[in-house]
Amino acid sequence: MRDFPSCFGENGVQIADASSSSGTTLLTSTTPNIKNTQNLVTCVYQCKLHSSSSFIITINWSKNLMGQALSVEINEPTSQSLSMLEIKSSLFSKKRGFKTIQMGSNSINILWDLSCANFSSSPEPIENYYLAVVVNKELILVLGDMEKELHKKMNYSIISSKNSVFVSKTEHVFGKKLYSTTAQFCGKGQVHEILIECDANPGDDPVLSIRIDGKIVLQVKRLQWKFRGNYTILVDGLPVEVYWDVYSWFFGKLMGNGVFLFQTCLSAEKLWGSGQPGGSWSGPLVKDLGQSCGLGFSLVVFAWKNE
Known part of the structure; x- marks a missing residue:
């Protein structure tokens, strides 16, 4: 991957074993009016007659x-x-x-x-x-x-x-340091509980942790320096690329949002090979993904901080 901060090695973490999913068209929603919406879940399905x-x-x-x-x-x-x-x-x-x-x-x-x-x-x-x-x-x-x-x-x-396939899920969640959601990464696979936690005690460097079904699969220390990154885990036997961008938590508005993407069947080179090195993907990249094909299942979490 070019010019993209990475905090870990290339080894993945196994969550569960199940059958794999097939590639489908990925569509994601646009950001809603957060002042009026406390929580929003958008689910996209591809269906055939x-x-x-x-x-x-x-x-x-x-x-x-x-x-x-x-x-x-x-x-x-x-x-x-x-x-x-x-x-x-x-x-x-x-x-x-x-x-x-x-x-x-x-x-x-x-x-x-x-x-x-x-x-x-x-x-x-x-x-x-x-x-x-x-x-x-x-x-x-x-x-x-x-x-x-x-x-x-x-x-x-x-x-x-x-002939219906669950293509993507986008969720806006609010919290102080804990953000939770669920996802089913393959068609008939297990529904997993996902917990995103940002622990920042006064005087300490903030730490980002992501748990799936209670098991830590990703932990990022010195988060203010590593506010963007990616890592590959295994869920239901499938490689799942995890991307995070929490720039707005530290350098944006008072009520900023972190963005987390969990994407099956998507390689880093495909994602960044089109000339978007190192830049924030929370807006344009999510929109571009919506026009792509054959990328498997996607979960996008917008985590909004409530102070």
């Missing part, structure tokens, strides 16, 4: 002082068609329903039931819910653990398709 038509579906789970909200964005790249459903905070109390949308020649049905959903600190539910997208009577995406309840609501003529 049996006819080989493909769709990019973006799910935004958000939570602010007004409550929770959900938006579903459906994009058909070949026809450049775009449709969106928004369930705003004032409507979220209904927590169950369906919506039919016509997008060109495609008839789209979105069904959801969040009436019994359980949440943690994230606006994304963890259990007891479903969210589904049906295109031309073909079920192309199901989220949640209530698929049986979903099928009771649907017409028996609906075809169930399993």
